[in-house]
Amino acid sequence: MASVTLSDISKSYGKVSVIEHLDLEIRDKEFIVLVGPSGCGKSTLLRMIAGLEDITAGKISIAERMVNNLEPRDRDIAMVFQNYALYPHMNVYKNISFGLRARKMAKADIDTHVNRVAEILDIKDLLNRKPSELSGGQRQRVAMGRAMVRNPAVFLFDEPLSNLDAKLRASMRAEIKKLHRTVETTMIYVTHDQVEAMTLADRIVIMDQGKIQQIGTPMEVYQAPANQFVAGFIGSPEMNFIKSRDGITLGIRPEDIYLAESATLDKGKNVKAVVEVVEPLGAETLLIAFYDGIKITAKLNGLIDIEAGMEVKLTLDMSRAHLFGKDGERV
Ligand SMILES: Nc1ncnc2c1ncn2[C@@H]1O[C@H](COP(=O)(O)OP(=O)(O)OP(=O)(O)O)[C@@H](O)[C@H]1O
Ligand SMILES: [Mg+2]
Structure with a gap:
C-alpha cells in the first residue's frame, strides 16, 4: 500500500533536458495512466520511479519514504515492460519464482506465493510449461506473475500489452483491471492505447515534452481538456480544430x-x-x-x-x- 510522490523532478541526459520540474502526487491504490507522444518522457519517468535511472534533481517518495538513493530492489516496486523477457529454459513456475529463489525464500513459502498469483492470473495449468509452449497472452500473464509474486507496494507497467493482438489486448486489459481490484495496489501504467487509458485509469496524466499538460479522470480530460494539446491527444479520431480569423x-x-x-x-x-x-x-x-x-x-x-x-x-x-x-x- 503506497502513495508515490514526485516533487520537482528534472532529468537531463547531458545537455538535453527530458523532464522539467515535474510534480505528481499518486494516491495509495490509485491506477494512474501516463500518456503522451513518443519521446515525451513516459518511460524515463517510470524508470526513475523504479530506480533504473538517476534523477538530475528533485525528490521521489514511495509510501512517504524518500527513495532517491535506494536501489531498485529496495524500493518495493515491480515493473512489467513491453518486452517482457522470460527465461526460455525455465518453466512457468521457475520463471515466476525466480526472484524469490534468488532471495533464498523457503520452498513452502515460494509454493504459496506462486500458487496465489497463478490462481489470480488463471495460469495454474501452465506452471510446468516452457515459455515457447505458451501463447502471447499467457506469456504476458507469466511476466505479470513474476512481478506480482513479490507483493510490491507499487506496480509499474510500460506498455505491457503493445505486443499483443487486438483481441488479446482486450482480454488482458480486463485482466489488469481485475488484478487492480483484487490486489489493491498502486499502479502506474504507460500506454499509447486510448481505450486502455480511458478504461483502466482512475486518473490520466497527459505529458508533452517532459511536462504534465493535465491530470484528471478520464471523463475530465475528455470533456474538459485544459488546452488544445490535450484536446487533440485524447479521443479518437482526433478532435477537429477550426481556426477563426481572430x-x-x-x-x-x-x-x-x-x-x-x-x-x-x-x-x-x-x-x-x-x-x-x-x-x-x-x-x-x-x-x-x-x-x-x-x-x-x-x-x-x-x-x-x-x-x-x-x-x-x-x-x-x-x-x-x-x-x-x-x-x-x-x-
Ligand atoms: N539514455 C539516453 N540518452 C539520451 N537520451 C535519452 C536516453 N533515454 C531516453 N532519451 C531521450 O529522452 C526522451 C524521452 O524518452 P522516453 O523513452 O522517456 O520517451 P517515451 O515517452 O517513453 O516514448 P515512447 O512512447 O516512444 O516509448 C527522448 O527524447 C529520448 O530520445
Ligand atoms: Mg517509452
Whole structure:
C-alpha cells in the first residue's frame, strides 16, 4: 500500500533536458495512466520511479519514504515492460519464482506465493510449461506473475500489452483491471492505447515534452481538456480544430457531428461539405469531408449510404464545442 510522490523532478541526459520540474502526487491504490507522444518522457519517468535511472534533481517518495538513493530492489516496486523477457529454459513456475529463489525464500513459502498469483492470473495449468509452449497472452500473464509474486507496494507497467493482438489486448486489459481490484495496489501504467487509458485509469496524466499538460479522470480530460494539446491527444479520431480569423480555435469532436437530416440539436451549426473519404467500421462510419477548405472528420452511427465525392449537410453540436485561445489554452 503506497502513495508515490514526485516533487520537482528534472532529468537531463547531458545537455538535453527530458523532464522539467515535474510534480505528481499518486494516491495509495490509485491506477494512474501516463500518456503522451513518443519521446515525451513516459518511460524515463517510470524508470526513475523504479530506480533504473538517476534523477538530475528533485525528490521521489514511495509510501512517504524518500527513495532517491535506494536501489531498485529496495524500493518495493515491480515493473512489467513491453518486452517482457522470460527465461526460455525455465518453466512457468521457475520463471515466476525466480526472484524469490534468488532471495533464498523457503520452498513452502515460494509454493504459496506462486500458487496465489497463478490462481489470480488463471495460469495454474501452465506452471510446468516452457515459455515457447505458451501463447502471447499467457506469456504476458507469466511476466505479470513474476512481478506480482513479490507483493510490491507499487506496480509499474510500460506498455505491457503493445505486443499483443487486438483481441488479446482486450482480454488482458480486463485482466489488469481485475488484478487492480483484487490486489489493491498502486499502479502506474504507460500506454499509447486510448481505450486502455480511458478504461483502466482512475486518473490520466497527459505529458508533452517532459511536462504534465493535465491530470484528471478520464471523463475530465475528455470533456474538459485544459488546452488544445490535450484536446487533440485524447479521443479518437482526433478532435477537429477550426481556426477563426481572430486567433480563436473551435474544437469539435468527430462524435459530435451528425448528418443534418438525422440531427435534432438545440445548438446545431449546419455546414455543407464535400466527402473525400468514407470509412465504414461496422458499428459506425467515419467521414472525412471538406467545407470552405477546412477538413473535418465525422464519426456517424451505423453504416451510411454515402460515397466519396458527394455533398452532405453536416450538423456540428455546438453545445459540445470547445474554444481555445491563441496560446492554446481553453477559453
Ligand atoms: N539514455 C539516453 N540518452 C539520451 N537520451 C535519452 C536516453 N533515454 C531516453 N532519451 C531521450 O529522452 C526522451 C524521452 O524518452 P522516453 O523513452 O522517456 O520517451 P517515451 O515517452 O517513453 O516514448 P515512447 O512512447 O516512444 O516509448 C527522448 O527524447 C529520448 O530520445
Ligand atoms: Mg517509452
